[in-house]
Amino acid sequence: MTDRTAAVTRETAETDIEVTLDIDGDGETTVDTGIGFFDHMLDAFGTHGLFDLTVTCDGDLDVDDHHTVEDVGITLGDAFAEALGDKRGISRFADRTVPMDEAAADIVVDISGRPYFAFDSEFSQDSVGGMTSYMARHFLRSLATNAGLTLHASVRGENAHHEIEALFKGLARALDDATRIDERRADAPSTKGEL
Template sequence: MALQARTAVVSRVTNETKIQVSLSLDDPEEAEAAKKGIVPPKDASHATQFTPTQQITVSTGIGFLDHMLHALAKHSGMSLAVRAKGDLYIDDHHTTEDTFLAVGTAFTKALGARQSLARFGRGDAPLDEALSWAVIDLSSRPWAVINLGFRREKIGDLSTEMITHGLQSFAQAADVTLHVGCTYGDNDHHRAESAFKALAVAIRTAVTRKTAGEVGAGDIVSTKGVL
């Protein structure tokens, strides 16, 4: 029997930002709800990529944030649409924070009951001279330890402190335990991008579902029996 597609559509509206997210953890051909929400805008940014198995389009008003979310979606196997309009005339804080909170909320909503999951995932990713790693636990216990060792204040128009805070916000909203680190790297762009790719690989492993006949199929992967 085919597994039900895991999709979610989320809107996060505050006095400072308006965020819309559509997310699918599975093949978009099996995810009609999310597929309807993933439509390339007329002014599609570089962070738009449609293939037979993935549909990604990200537009936040912050180019480097778009680039990181594009990489996260691409290498995790997710289909993802993000539309964000925030108070960038102030700075990048509210837009970045609320975008990661909305993506995290969509992620946990799409995940649904945490059954039949691999649960844990680790990813390692190089980018030229930089090497990063990430470990995720779909634990329902939000926690994040992020250590990327940035040396610059900003990459493009994105503050490096907001990369760290954004990942912390994602972990909080997604109800996951998350550890991400950059082992080494001379270039902060490479440090950040390798970290997001490592996280993507970790997510792809953790959300894998056990199918009928496999050990863990239908189970909550916890000695407590709950997540």
């Protein structure tokens, strides 16, 4: 199997981001976005997806958390798209339900090349540790759009920390499943012959 890795940078007037990704890693992470809770979520994402992941972001946090969270989602999505290449042999589809104490998140993913995002939930609190709760939803949309995923996500609970953490862990587990190589499949998993 070829290396499924990527190194992506994004520099705008609002953020300066570097992401490295190894889909077939061991879950080693180094993350520094300037938002402690977001760092914790990205660390959980890498750990539970067994992705080796580094993320550094120098963003305009004096404004708010929006540009940092959105642009990291964009850049990480680009990294997944680059690392997956022509998607030959991947499992493609996956779904996971992941609990976090009283919360539980449901994730359904298709590495289809057709970006689509659906989310029909509300968070219990408006923010967690310097991150606006809504931005977790926006992160998922940004990642799905740039990685070319069809992504359906929902969450229920009583604590926004647990709700968001369940979403990140669920996404990690589902992407780990969907990106796995199926030895029986030589081509892209599509009747079209490509994704």
